Amino acid sequence: MFEIQPKNAAAYRQQTRRSTLIIALIFLALAMVLSTAAVALFGEPGGDNLRFNVGGVFVAVLLMVALMRSTFWTQEWMAPAVYGWQLKRSLMSITNVMHQVTAAVEKEDPSAMKLLRFYHLGLTQMHELDGNSSDHSQLTGEMDQHKARMEALGIATEQTRLDPAWIEAVKQASR
Structure with missing residues (x-):
């Protein structure tokens, strides 16, 4: 059961921007590290390594999904974003x-x-x-x-x- 809670809109926007930035930076770091590692392990020097770069980004996406579900979702810094997501999901269930x-x-x-x-x-x-x-x-x-x-x-x-x-x-x- 979802309950509407009083929120300060300005603080909410600031906190959700911060959590979005944190998630984006973690994703970028993971994508770069995994793409670089894939090219270093499986790529050819001077060759076409696009598929390994794309593979590293794809694995980073999968890893971010797992991290979101297992770790980040329950973190205090994610609470405003989780609340907003739950609010929108509740409204969508009615819209349907x-x-x-x-x-x-x-x-x-x-x-x-x-x-x-x-x-x-x-x-x-x-x-x-x-x-x-x-x-x-x-x-x-x-x-x-x-x-x-x-x-x-x-x-x-x-x-x-x-x-x-x-x-x-x-x-x-x-x-």
Whole structure:
């Protein structure tokens, strides 16, 4: 279950830039070392060693994927980037069933109403974290209208947790 947490947008952007730079530098170092080692071990002096250079870069990509999954993902310096990734993934899981969500919202389905409210809150935070205020202004009217509708139905509007059961309920209701 994903939960929206308050974040300072400027600090978030600074921290994610830093973690991106760290990952990029590690990848570059790995790619250079592995490409050089592949050419030194298997290449021909003065020959065409492109395949060994490409092979070294490919192995560096595989190694970075393994490092990301096994080591970097749990590091404190990666926490803001991981949070952003999880937020976007949560929003995408709703986007994938948005036509079902909007149909269920029209029928005043409580799960769909909560799901759409979480989506609005998550999208608002994503726009703030990414520094994308222009997209947010387009949603304000829809968000306010949906919030008022929830209040009128007596449904709590502070939906900061994404309950996967809501998505399943919406999918089941549309069948």
